[in-house]
Amino acid sequence: MGETLSVAAIKNGTVIDHITAGQSIRIMKLLGLQKKKATLGMNLPSKSLGLKDLIKVEDFVISDEAAGQIAVFAPQATINIVQDFNIVRKYKVALPNHLNNILGCLNPRCITNHERASTCFSVQHIGKKVALTCNYCEKSFAHDAF
Amino acid sequence: MASKGFLSIKDFPREEIETLLAEAADFKREKPGPLLQGKILANCFFEPSTRTQLSFATAMKRLGGEVIGFGGDSNLSTQKGETLHDTIKVVGQYADVLVIRHPLEGAAKIAAEATNKPVINAGDGANEHPTQTLVDLFSIQECQGKIDGLNIVFAGDLLHGRTVHSLVYALQNYDVRLFFVAPHELRLPDALCDRLRRSGIPFSFHAGLDEVIGQADILYMTRIQKERFSTPVDMGWLGEKIAVNTGHLEKCKKNMRILHPLPRLFEIPQEIDSSPHSYYFTQAENGVYVRSALLQKVVQHG
Numbered sequence: 001m002g003e004t005l006s007v008a009a010i011k012n013g014t015v016i017d018h019i020t021a022g023q024s025i026r027i028m029k030l031l032g033l034q035k036k037k038a039t040l041g042m043n044l045p046s047k048s049l050g051l052k053d054l055i056k057v058e059d060f061v062i063s064d065e066a067a068g069q070i071a072v073f074a075p076q077a078t079i080n081i082v083q084d085f086n087i088v089r090k091y092k093v094a095l096p097n098h099l100n101n102i103l104g105c106l107n108p109r110c111i112t113n114h115e116r117a118s119t120c121f122s123v124q125h126i127g128k129k130v131a132l133t134c135n136y137c138e139k140s141f142a143h144d145a146f
Numbered sequence: 147m148a149s150k151g152f153l154s155i156k157d158f159p160r161e162e163i164e165t166l167l168a169e170a171a172d173f174k175r176e177k178p179g180p181l182l183q184g185k186i187l188a189n190c191f192f193e194p195s196t197r198t199q200l201s202f203a204t205a206m207k208r209l210g211g212e213v214i215g216f217g218g219d220s221n222l223s224t225q226k227g228e229t230l231h232d233t234i235k236v237v238g239q240y241a242d243v244l245v246i247r248h249p250l251e252g253a254a255k256i257a258a259e260a261t262n263k264p265v266i267n268a269g270d271g272a273n274e275h276p277t278q279t280l281v282d283l284f285s286i287q288e289c290q291g292k293i294d295g296l297n298i299v300f301a302g303d304l305l306h307g308r309t310v311h312s313l314v315y316a317l318q319n320y321d322v323r324l325f326f327v328a329p330h331e332l333r334l335p336d337a338l339c340d341r342l343r344r345s346g347i348p349f350s351f352h353a354g355l356d357e358v359i360g361q362a363d364i365l366y367m368t369r370i371q372k373e374r375f376s377t378p379v380d381m382g383w384l385g386e387k388i389a390v391n392t393g394h395l396e397k398c399k400k401n402m403r404i405l406h407p408l409p410r411l412f413e414i415p416q417e418i419d420s421s422p423h424s425y426y427f428t429q430a431e432n433g434v435y436v437r438s439a440l441l442q443k444v445v446q447h448g
């Protein structure tokens with residue numbers, strides 16, 4: 001059996017598993033967790049993803065809203081809420097209908113790239129594809145363009 | 147703090163459009179009374195405009211109101227770095243209705259968030275020009291007696307032409323057949339094509355006007371929007387492919403009418419103006435009546 005990297009268990013907190021490889025640092029910043037006690041695993045072997053990242057954060061319970069925002073960068077992520085070393089809640093992330101102030105608009109002529117303004121994107125599922133439409137300039141982008 | 151105004155053609159379902167066009171027809175038949183006496187319109191034009199700016203001003207004055215505003219931002223404190231948000235917030239404290247044209251997409255929405263007065267989008271970058279769509283629909287209805295059942299040809303810069311985008315969007319509510327004539331570089335944006343496919347409106351793409359001119363009830367011409375290109379463009383080569391000429395008018399239907407939101411360049415030569423098919427100057431005149439109906443609705447009920 002090959003060598004394995006052990007990621008320590010946490011007593012109380014949140015484990016975000018099945019993060020798209022390479023996105024964990026971005027997600028830490030997105031959630032504002034840079035000063036929290038956390039363990040990051042990067043490029044770990046995964047049956048479903050091939051490679052994955054992993055985040056374990058002590059004394060932090062992720063909100064449903066934040067979990068939805070993670071879905072932009074890690075669509076296959078799973079959330080595990082841990083209490084007293086036990087997983088008390090486990091769920092897959094899902095994109096919300098709107099993404100507020102998470103993404104910058106890719107249209108250089110959008111007013112949000114020239115003015116101090118929060119961005120807002122509507123999320124649409126068209127078949128297997130996910131399109132994000134900027135509520136200001138009304139341009140749509142493929143989800144994976146971001 | 148979002149205001150009730152008119153930011154996007156999507157804000158008006160077909161029923162509301164028809165009510166508005168009927169009122170515009172009344173205003174064309176008979177000059178309205180001073181329905182907006184004591185009210186002030188602020189024309190906030192951060193981009194050049196002739197027709198839109200002046201037709202809004204004329205419409206407001208015909209309704210008994212007053213007009214303030216600007217036609218370029220060279221004298222504004224935006225030169226000192228003031229944001230659009232702050233500019234509109236302050237102007238909204240002076241006026242009862244704001245009309246905004248801006249070179250960046252989404253600007254009208256930012257403006258609507260900055261004030262609780264109604265905001266009308268007079269053009270935001272290459273995105274929309276919804277009041278022009280109302281003028282266009284009015285003009286189509288006026289010269290053809292209907293909109294359903296028509297063949298409408300769009301020619302020119304379909305990529306950047308915001309009047310095209312807005313009008314195509316509105317026409318999804320009608321039973322029409324659309325034809326798009328443009329060089330590949332200036333074709334209708336994919337997102338709009340996808341939307342048309344989902345709506346079931348039949349449409350097709352063509353390289354030249356000759357292919358479709360015989361079928362057109364309406365020929366909607368547009369200018370190549372060189373100010374929207376990120377790199378310089380060869381206007382001559384592009385223009386050859388989309389200009390209308392007297393030869394086309396020999397092959398078209400008797401009822402065919404040419405619309406153009408103006409300004410026009412070489413895509414409609416001046417010799418076409420005297421043809422019974424030209425309708426673009428009547429279309430420009432209609433801007434006053436349509437905008438009068440819109441102002442009356444937005445200021446009194448917004």
